[in-house]
Amino acid sequence: MSGTAVNQGKTRTAISPVREQDFPEWYQQVIKAAELAENSPVRGCMVIRPWGYGLWERMQKHLDQKIKDTGHDNAYFPLFIPLSFLEREAEHVEGFAKECAVVTHHRLEAKDGKLVPAGELEEPLVVRPTSETIVGDCFSRWVESHRDLPLKINQWANVVRWEMRPRLFLRTAEFLWQEGHTAHATEEEAKEETLMILELYRSFVEDVLAVPVIVGEKSPAERFPGAENTYSMEAMMQDRKALQMGTSHYLGQNFSKACKIQFTNKNGELEHAYTTSWGVTTRMIGSVIMVHGDDDGVRLPPRIAAKQVVILPVIPKEELREQVLAYAHKVAEEIRQSSFHGESVLVHVDDRDLRGGEKNWQWIKKGIPLRIEVGPRDMENDAVMLFRRDKAHKDRLSLKREELAQKVPEILQEMQDYYFRQAKAWRSEHIYEDITDLAELETFFTPKNSKKPEIHGGFVRAKWCGEAGTEEELDKLKLAIRCIPIEQSGTQGTCIITGKPATTDVIIAKSY
Amino acid sequence: MSGTAVNQGKTRTAISPVREQDFPEWYQQVIKAAELAENSPVRGCMVIRPWGYGLWERMQKHLDQKIKDTGHDNAYFPLFIPLSFLEREAEHVEGFAKECAVVTHHRLEAKDGKLVPAGELEEPLVVRPTSETIVGDCFSRWVESHRDLPLKINQWANVVRWEMRPRLFLRTAEFLWQEGHTAHATEEEAKEETLMILELYRSFVEDVLAVPVIVGEKSPAERFPGAENTYSMEAMMQDRKALQMGTSHYLGQNFSKACKIQFTNKNGELEHAYTTSWGVTTRMIGSVIMVHGDDDGVRLPPRIAAKQVVILPVIPKEELREQVLAYAHKVAEEIRQSSFHGESVLVHVDDRDLRGGEKNWQWIKKGIPLRIEVGPRDMENDAVMLFRRDKAHKDRLSLKREELAQKVPEILQEMQDYYFRQAKAWRSEHIYEDITDLAELETFFTPKNSKKPEIHGGFVRAKWCGEAGTEEELDKLKLAIRCIPIEQSGTQGTCIITGKPATTDVIIAKSY
Known part of the structure; x- marks a missing residue:
């Protein structure tokens, strides 16, 4: 046996520390040992090494085929978004303003023997954090009549959201993703698209990545800025935290009004289109590591x-x-x-x-x-x-x-089946349905109350009354409603936050 | 017949103006009519529409396979490059400083009811115009021993070079490309790689795009900033101008010294590696339009x-x-x-x-x-x-x-064969070998001396003595040495610029 495995007490493992000792550090060490990625000299930006990029290429290949098979065309939109575009949708700019890379100059000039930015732009450009507004601008030109709808576009691209606490694959300033953008003549059709994509994502993640997910709708506090409804997939990592695996948004007419996407309907009247957007990112690679990895490294489905x-x-x-x-x-x-x-x-x-x-x-x-x-x-x-x-x-x-x-x-x-089964069993073991109020919730999520403080908690399935402001109570405990599962039990119960009668099932967890 | 074809004198054509009337405007109109791309509200950045992006996806598929088959792995490097990295190679920064998008802030803040850039960065970041310096930084960590060489990496990415006179596909502020970066233990091996890639590109462009090219080395004035040798492929458009279709650079030890890419050789001595870089871009789509298009639109091989x-x-x-x-x-x-x-x-x-x-x-x-x-x-x-x-x-x-x-x-x-044959015949007709001095060159390239002023000139194959400063004479005529063809005649002659004895064949042309 090789000397690269190290002695961890009784058994030798290739990765040190092991998961139970220090899960976050184990995660970093696995990425290093498997040569998946590394931090770059640019704060928050990662270098995806060939073995990691190979995973992304496989994910792209599978997903791209599914996206095309469901009638979407790929296209490419500018990296830069004029500040004024971002401002067109009020919630949207509010949501992204705090984490934007801003381009202010278009050349460098020598000054006192030093290069400094020069050629100031009249209007600053934001490096795209997402492309609703710039795609919406194109859609407003491409859509005239109901015959031009539905318009179903997908883009593979890099996006930038300035992260204060970056973490390889999970939270990086720059990441790779696909973003779908569609416009429809009716609310019904746009909502169908949103859910069709959610199901497309689910089958991809479960069948290909072997990661079991709970699909559901996000509560208002967790919605995409500017969306009417946000749906997500939530997976449980081996430290029992939740990782959001991808989202699909029904945007109503919010962006079509902001971007003037209008069409003449069959009766000759001008209407605003109904739009959707949806995306999955290189973050999925992080889930594969944290769901399937062991103390010897990654295990790839x-x-x-x-x-x-x-x-x-x-x-x-x-x-x-x-x-x-x-x-x-x-x-x-x-x-x-x-x-x-x-x-x-x-x-x-x-x-x-x-x-x-x-x-x-x-x-x-x-x-x-x-x-x-x-x-x-x-x-x-x-x-x-x-x-x-x-x-x-x-x-x-x-x-x-x-x-x-x-x-x-x-x-x-x-092996593909086994990895999925194993991950699903792990998740089932750590979904708790017997926690009924905030005090119990706090106790449950306090590390020192666990036998293995490094790995504790889980998914709590509980009732929620849905009242405004109630989510803040969870926020104080560093918890959140991960989603309102599509599959609801339909039973009566009491809200875990307010104690009021409630029927809605929610999943509460710590998350990445 | 449809009403979308318009009457152009005797024959009806779908595109107006026709090529002979106004080639640059014909080019814009073809792109619009074929729904290949459009200008975006961001100056110099294009939107690549599905039909145009489909071409790029086909190009990617063909090239990616060839690049992998020759032992290169795909990876991904940061979009942003610290200013100090760019400065490590003197010629390199000189070459790109005038056209860099510079990120100076990492958020937006409301001020007097207006959003303004906030959170100034300590060191400005440049949006990559090319990635030699950031890839070199990784290579310096990945390479230790001669066993780690050769290191052969490719990246598919977007890059930004601020263009003052942008033109769809040909010169855009943001464009898509692949950039290969390799490091080798010997000069010989790195030079072989440079030429192997040139041949890989040639066969791709000729066999797949059906665009005939002249492969050759660039003269010193046209070299990539920081390269020892730059090789390119030059194609003739239907307006007889040259379009550079892709380049392959032998970088010697310039970047390995700037980025500290060192390895221990078989004798245990520390040496700097020899590196190469090479790329082709979405500009190739422009060549397909301008080589194969007719007065009814694009003709796709x-x-x-x-x-x-x-x-x-x-x-x-x-x-x-x-x-x-x-x-x-x-x-x-x-x-x-x-x-x-x-x-x-x-x-x-x-x-x-x-x-x-x-x-x-x-x-x-x-x-x-x-x-x-x-x-x-x-x-x-x-x-x-x-x-x-x-x-x-x-x-x-x-x-x-x-x-x-x-x-x-x-x-x-x-059809594939016919398009290639037709383009090659066009090029052969417009390569001129009987122009022997600067006065004749000037006359030849003066529109009013041509029967069809809108389409004139061609490729002039002539002798060049290679003396420093002589290229400036061509620059005054808005001409340039496009390349020193790999296939040399070996004959004696006189330099078209100085009249001195010369043996080197060069191609002189106007270019995009």
């Missing part, structure tokens, strides 16, 4: 791994190198012939000149689903040795070469 | 068209609608079964409720390679009517349904 299988040639003597490498490539080629979810299985031969143990541990930390060792003995038996990331790292399975094309996709599917 | 075939249902009576649409979808499905360059043919059924003539002309202007009409008569004959964008718009070919799967890919390939 096969469907989002940029490489699903790595072949590790074992070369005991230099004179066997060529033979073993040829065998490794032959095995790789055979596995590539098999398909997983309609695609060729993604196989990589790691022929780097590096100690076997070190190489092996690098791939464990990176969370590749399958490692396949091939050495002279395997060659003799026309076999390989297979290691699964969801099993103990010494567990091995000898397989005949001829079995691989069939077995590999089967095992990948098994 | 099939390999980059986001849709290669559109099916246009002809519905003379409402009661036939369902039947015709079903037939149209059946035909579409059958064509999708056939493959073009390893991919399913991209077919779209346009079932919009719009007049047939208008619909037809929209697709002509958009340059889709094939239009297929299906109506009740075609159904009876189990046939379709096919129209090619490279033929007159009334030329039709009746095809049996059963022929389509074979014929469509054949015709697409014929």
Whole structure:
């Protein structure tokens, strides 16, 4: 076994600290060990390294197809938004003004031997925190008649929201995302779109990322600035905190009025369109780490791994190198012939000149689903040795070469299902329905009351009366209503905040 | 015929003015008519509309595969670059300082009822005009030993260079591109990479965009700021001006010294790495328009068209609608079964409720390679009517349904080849080798000396002595050495600028 695993009391783990000791620090260390990303010299901006970017590319590929299949076209809008545009929707600018990167100059000039900003702009430009207003401006020109609707556009882009407490993938000043923007002739159609996208996201996140989510509507305090309704998916991390995985907004006529998106309806009357917007971001990568990771690193669900299988040639003597490498490539080629979810299985031969143990541990930390060792003995038996990331790292399975094309996709599917099941079981264990007032809620979320203070709390499912101002009581406890689940029990009860009669189920949790 | 084609003297064309009347205005009108892009309210920033973005997605798909196949990994680096980073390489900052978007504040604040920039940054941030310095900073951390080399990274991103005279696709303040950055242990290997990429670009541009290019090295005055050698591809537009299609730079140790990219070589000594960078941009879309477009709009080479075939249902009576649409979808499905360059043919059924003539002309202007009409008569004959964008718009070919799967890919390939051949013939006609001094050069490039003042000049292939300062003489005539072609004749001659003996062949032209 390699020296890169360290001794943590009884068992050796590749990541230190382990999750139970210090979850936030474990998260940072996993990202470093798996070479997913790193902080850049620009405060709050991250560098996404190839292994992390590969995850994003897989996510893009899956989602882009779904977005196109549901009739949306990709387009690209400017990075910069004139300040006056942002101001058109009052709640919107209020929501984003505190975290905007502002461009004020368009060149640099030498002054006293130092370069300083020069060429001041007449109107400052904001680096897009989101694009409703600039897209709305285009829509106002593209839409004239009801025949131009629905207009369904998607953009893959970078956006910037100045973060005071940045954290890799979860909260970064710059992040990557897709943002959908649609305009419809009727309220009903726009609302349908909002929920259709929510379901598209849910199936993507659950089926591909293997992350179980609760879908629901946001309470008023948590709505997107300028939205009528905001829907989200909420996932539970292994520290039992909630992570919002993506949102879909019904914007009513707020932005169409602000941006003048008008159309002539079938009766020849001028009407404002009904719009939606929706997005998911590189933050999803953080969820994969925090939902599936273990004390040896990341564990990637096969469907989002940029490489699903790595072949590790074992070369005991230099004179066997060529033979073993040829065998490794032959095995790789055979596995590539098999398909997983309609695609060729993604196989990589790691022929780097590096100690076997070190190489092996690098791939464990990176969370590749399958490692396949091939050495002279395997060659003799026309076999390989297979290691699964969801099993103990010494567990091995000898397989005949001829079995691989069939077995590999089967095992990948098994792992995909197992990761989802495991995450769902974890979540079920930590959803609590027996907490009924604020005092109990406070006790429940106080670390010292937990056996494992580093990992405590969970999702509390409770009743809420919905009265204005009540959410502030949760805010004081650093808690929030994560969502009002679409699936409601329909039972009668009492509000966890006011004690008044209430029927609405909500999920309360700490969150990222 | 539709009313959207206008009368231009003898022949009717969809675009007005025609190329010979006013080429720059024709270019703007084509982009508008084909719905490729538009100017945004942000000066110099464009909106890339779905039909234009579809071209970019096809370009990305082709290039991304080639870049990965040659061993490069995608990653993502920050949008913002600290001013101090840019200053690390003297020529580099000099080259970009005059056109930088500068972020100076990180929030907005209400002041006298107006929002103004607040939260001034300690150090201004520049929106990346290119990423050598920020990537170099990462490389300095990722590279320690010769075992970490070569390091071969690519990024797909937006960049900003403040343009005083913006022009859609060709010169925009924000544009999209890929930028490759590699580090190597030896000068030889880095130089090989630079030229390998140049060849990768050439084959992409010629085979996929059907744009013939001359590959060569840039003269010192035209080098990338900070590069030792810059190579480029130069294409001739239909107005005979040159467009630079992409560049590949050998950076020597300039950036590795500026960014401290050092490695321990096999002898245990510390050395600076040798780096390269290279990129192509959304400007390539401009070349496709200006090389292949005609007076009816764009003509898209099939390999980059986001849709290669559109099916246009002809519905003379409402009661036939369902039947015709079903037939149209059946035909579409059958064509999708056939493959073009390893991919399913991209077919779209346009079932919009719009007049047939208008619909037809929209697709002509958009340059889709094939239009297929299906109506009740075609159904009876189990046939379709096919129209090619490279033929007159009334030329039709009746095809049996059963022929389509074979014929469509054949015709697409014929068109791809034809567009390339036609562009190459145009270029050959306008390369001049008989101009031998500055006076002749000036005469040749003076519009009034041409029969068609709007379209004049060409590529002049001449000898150059290479002496410092000589390029300024061309600059006075608004000309430049576009490149020193890799393919040299090896003949003796006299320098077109100084009249001194010279052997180096250069291409001189006006350019975008």
